[in-house]
Amino acid sequence: MYRYDEFDxxxxxxxxxxxxxxxxxxxxxxxxxxxxRPLRLQNGLYLQLHAYMLRVAxxxxxxxxxxMRKLAHIARTxxxxxxxxxxxxxxxxxxxxxxxxxxxxxxxxxxxxxxxxTSGNCIRNVTADxxxxxxxxxxxxxxxYAEIIRQWSTFHPEFTFLPRKFKIAVSGAVGAxxxxxxxxxxxxxxxxxxxxEVGFEVWVGGGLGRTxxxxxxxxxxxxxxxxxxxxxxxxxxxxxxxxxxxMYKARVKILVHETGTEEFTRLVEAEFADTRGGALDxxxxxxxxxxAYFQPPAYEALSDDPPALTARRFEDKDFNNWVRVNVARHKxxxxxxxxxxxxxxxxxxxxxxxxKMDAVADIAETFSLGGIRVTHEQxxxxxxxxxxxxxDLWLALRDQGLADANLDHIGDIICCPGLDYCSxxxxxxxxxxxxxxxxxxxxxxxxxxxxxxxxxxxxINACGHHHVxxxxxxxxxxxxxxxxxxxxxxxxxEDAAIGTKVGAAFSAAEIVDAVxxxxxxxxxxxxxxxxxxxxxxxxxxxxxxESLYDKAA
Amino acid sequence: MTKLLxxxxxxxxxxxxxxxxxxxxxxxxxxxxxxRWQAEHNSLxxxxxxxxxRLESGQSPEAIKDDLARFAVVALEFPKFGDGRAYSHARxxxxxxxxxxxVRAVGDVLRDQYRAMYRCGFDALEIAGDRPADKLxxxxxxxxxxxxxxxxxxLRGPEPVLRQRHRAAAx
Amino acid sequence: xxQRVVTGNxxxxxxxxxxxxxxxxxxKIDAARVAADEGEAKLLEDIAxxxxxxxxxxxxxxxxxxxxxxxxTPVRYRERLRAYGPSVHPEFGRADVPDHLRMxxxxxxxxxxxxxx
Numbered sequence: 001m002y003r004y005d006e007f008d009x010x011x012x013x014x015x016x017x018x019x020x021x022x023x024x025x026x027x028x029x030x031x032x033x034x035x036x037r038p039l040r041l042q043n044g045l046y047l048q049l050h051a052y053m054l055r056v057a058x059x060x061x062x063x064x065x066x067x068m069r070k071l072a073h074i075a076r077t078x079x080x081x082x083x084x085x086x087x088x089x090x091x092x093x094x095x096x097x098x099x100x101x102x103x104x105x106x107x108x109x110x111x112x113x114x115x116x117x118t119s120g121n122c123i124r125n126v127t128a129d130x131x132x133x134x135x136x137x138x139x140x141x142x143x144x145y146a147e148i149i150r151q152w153s154t155f156h157p158e159f160t161f162l163p164r165k166f167k168i169a170v171s172g173a174v175g176a177x178x179x180x181x182x183x184x185x186x187x188x189x190x191x192x193x194x195x196x197e198v199g200f201e202v203w204v205g206g207g208l209g210r211t212x213x214x215x216x217x218x219x220x221x222x223x224x225x226x227x228x229x230x231x232x233x234x235x236x237x238x239x240x241x242x243x244x245x246x247m248y249k250a251r252v253k254i255l256v257h258e259t260g261t262e263e264f265t266r267l268v269e270a271e272f273a274d275t276r277g278g279a280l281d282x283x284x285x286x287x288x289x290x291x292a293y294f295q296p297p298a299y300e301a302l303s304d305d306p307p308a309l310t311a312r313r314f315e316d317k318d319f320n321n322w323v324r325v326n327v328a329r330h331k332x333x334x335x336x337x338x339x340x341x342x343x344x345x346x347x348x349x350x351x352x353x354x355x356k357m358d359a360v361a362d363i364a365e366t367f368s369l370g371g372i373r374v375t376h377e378q379x380x381x382x383x384x385x386x387x388x389x390x391x392d393l394w395l396a397l398r399d400q401g402l403a404d405a406n407l408d409h410i411g412d413i414i415c416c417p418g419l420d421y422c423s424x425x426x427x428x429x430x431x432x433x434x435x436x437x438x439x440x441x442x443x444x445x446x447x448x449x450x451x452x453x454x455x456x457x458x459x460i461n462a463c464g465h466h467h468v469x470x471x472x473x474x475x476x477x478x479x480x481x482x483x484x485x486x487x488x489x490x491x492x493x494e495d496a497a498i499g500t501k502v503g504a505a506f507s508a509a510e511i512v513d514a515v516x517x518x519x520x521x522x523x524x525x526x527x528x529x530x531x532x533x534x535x536x537x538x539x540x541x542x543x544x545x546e547s548l549y550d551k552a553a
Numbered sequence: 554m555t556k557l558l559x560x561x562x563x564x565x566x567x568x569x570x571x572x573x574x575x576x577x578x579x580x581x582x583x584x585x586x587x588x589r590w591q592a593e594h595n596s597l598x599x600x601x602x603x604x605x606x607r608l609e610s611g612q613s614p615e616a617i618k619d620d621l622a623r624f625a626v627v628a629l630e631f632p633k634f635g636d637g638r639a640y641s642h643a644r645x646x647x648x649x650x651x652x653x654x655x656v657r658a659v660g661d662v663l664r665d666q667y668r669a670m671y672r673c674g675f676d677a678l679e680i681a682g683d684r685p686a687d688k689l690x691x692x693x694x695x696x697x698x699x700x701x702x703x704x705x706x707x708l709r710g711p712e713p714v715l716r717q718r719h720r721a722a723a724x
Numbered sequence: 725x726x727q728r729v730v731t732g733n734x735x736x737x738x739x740x741x742x743x744x745x746x747x748x749x750x751x752k753i754d755a756a757r758v759a760a761d762e763g764e765a766k767l768l769e770d771i772a773x774x775x776x777x778x779x780x781x782x783x784x785x786x787x788x789x790x791x792x793x794x795x796x797t798p799v800r801y802r803e804r805l806r807a808y809g810p811s812v813h814p815e816f817g818r819a820d821v822p823d824h825l826r827m828x829x830x831x832x833x834x835x836x837x838x839x840x841x
Contacts, residue, residue: 161637
């Protein structure tokens with residue numbers, strides 16, 4: 001993984017000192033809250049319902065064991081013993097004190113971490129495919145470019161006061177999109193042109209929130225050397241032309257929509273003609289320098305499906321389920337990618353105690369060469385596990401209560417913090433998630449249902465990504481009561497789709513039954529091998545509407 | 554009343570902003586709005602005492618690109634410090650349009666944005682409030698020094714880290 | 725008669741606070757000063773604004789309360805969460821919350837929605 005050099009170290013250190021000074025000025029009254037707010041947001045610090053909240057960046061979701069231990073230490077020392085992994089591969093602490101935030105950031109800096117630009121109207125954490133570097137279906141490792149973009153965007157003086165936040169995602173996979181690239185302000189796919197040269201396909205204007213939109217492809221190929229010049233062109237057009245009159249219409253997706261894709265592209269290309277070939281040229285040496293950090297480790301020469309593994313799978317049904325559901329194929333023979341679900345029954349999705357963080361750090365060192373990834377679906381990944389050690393890994397995870405074999409099933413719920421924590425929310429989301437996960441706790445039932453991506457947001461800002469859930473749930477406030485809207489048919493990946501509202505919202509008491517009705521409807525009408533989303537695409541809303549709302553049914 | 558912080562020093566400001574509708578003073582350097590310039594450029598063009606122009610945050614410097622040589626000062630407005638369009642406009646002026654006069658920040662100009670303004674090409678800042686000149690100059694020096702490196706190229710500021718790294722490697 | 729109190733967050737640590745009967749700021753809504761009419765509500769707002777300038781509170785605002793159960797309780801469920809703590813982590817909220825207002829998933833749903841969850 002990337003390691004800081006003297007420049008990176010100085011950068012985060014200077015930033016902490018700068019923010020320490022700003023906090024002092026705020027506490028002394030030299031800065032009003034209005035003046036201080038954007039400064040603290042650009043250091044990841046929100047003021048929420050009960051307390052401040054600190055969002056720590058996990059660049060493109062990559063962590064090592066040392067960093068994980070530090071996150072545990074911070075949870076214990078400065079917070080209430082836990083953290084929350086988010087839908088943008090970051091981690092949030094819900095109870096820091098303003099008076100201690102600079103100390104927290106100092107501690108993070110000591111392990112090459114920070115909270116820079118995780119909020120505010122600036123370029124946010126660049127996310128990437130969580131299987132980067134280890135998946136079979138990859139053109140090139142997207143982490144290389146995510147790191148390059150991270151550096152270019154950090155403290156960019158021109159783009160510190162954009163109309164709104166700006167999110168970039170990168171994927172290097174062929175066919176599959178595990179990073180929801182089409183739902184970002186800028187989405188980048190690593191591709192080859194006809195000559196076999198590697199470059200980027202550029203999408204702009206995707207996003208969720210109030211007005212969900214799938215992005216538009218504006219350029220089929222940008223050469224590596226031109227990457228930063230092209231991004232700068234897009235950002236400059238957005239900074240200058242993005243709406244500033246209405247914060248709900250200020251994202252770049254609205255600009256693309258209102259300007260028209262063709263005209264927007266023309267504006268970007270005109271700006272690119274200017275930025276290209278100048279100071280933003282990305283030299284091959286820099287790409288190579290950064291790529292070197294992401295070189296594969298020294299793998300051993302091993303075979304797939306070693307007898308130790310296959311025997312254990314045969315003997316132990318639970319282990320077999322876990323391998324079948326949570327383990328993905330690694331590009332190197334004899335290795336595997338192991339997913340750790342953070343969605344056990346009865347725990348807020350994505351939450352992790354400090355003790356469990358420490359345990360995962362140890363486990364990562366023992367089984368995965370110290371590497372850990374965070375996914376935008378609020379789970380963890382151990383990217384480099386020997387297949388002949390999967391059983392021991394599973395035992396170790398099970399000891400920690402981290403072996404739930406529910407990945408991509410209905411138990412693997414994506415859920416925002418909701419009104420229990422978030423001042424933007426209209427309704428609570430976590431209790432709904434917990435009750436659904438209790439209702440469907442039976443794993444055999446989950447497997448019978450098959451792949452089903454359920455996502456819950458506590459408000460229209462859609463941080464729970466409900467728009468791209470196969471089943472999405474949106475919490476709303478109706479006459480000061482919590483109600484829940486169901487959407488169906490969303491999908492975040494290469495088959496990108498925005499879910500459609502199925503009908504009137506359900507009360508807190510009704511919503512879990514309603515979800516069960518939707519699931520049962522699917523089970524009743526599905527054809528062989530059809531996942532929920534396949535059946536939905538075949539039959540549409542009608543059967544579900546009927547089951548949910550038709551009094552005669 | 555504002556103080557003018559130019560090249561790091563609080564400098565006497567002889568320039569006068571003329572509100573639309575007010576008469577343009579007969580003598581002395583004046584800054585007029587874009588609307589004023591467009592309506593009265595014949596009479597203003599001949600002004601010998603110095604002419605400047607003020608752009609709102611939504612007005613692109615493209616609108617004045619053919620007349621840049623006439624303006625000794627281009628003032629770019631920050632109606633609220635969170636409206637960051639002027640950062641791009643300053644760069645467009647200096648970079649693409651080759652403007653050689655003074656680019657000035659006016660409006661909600663605050664200490665915590667000094668460094669970004671400097672890096673984007675602002676030469677001068679009009680600062681409201683009653684903070685004494687020596688403290689403003691100290692703020693400026695502190696602000697510029699707060700982040701000793703820069704990752705990305707800009708109009709000014711430290712040499713981008715990228716170049717420093719590869720120079721060191723080549724050495 | 726609409727009853728109101730002023731609430732906000734404490735600057736140094738973000739804790740939820742209420743303008744108290746003694747003019748100070750308290751983390752317990754029970755000790756909040758209740759404004760019974762518009763005039764008193766305005767007065768509380770003015771006090772709060774001055775306190776914000778003095779860095780004792782961030783973003784103060786008025787909320788509706790009721791004393792129907794003999795204790796000062798917020799009307800809106802959002803403000804109940806602020807007063808008593810997150811419903812999903814009762815251990816992080818107040819220990820002395822009346823049972824029917826207790827923030828636990830089941831009890832909360834039952835109380836607010838009148839039916840079993």
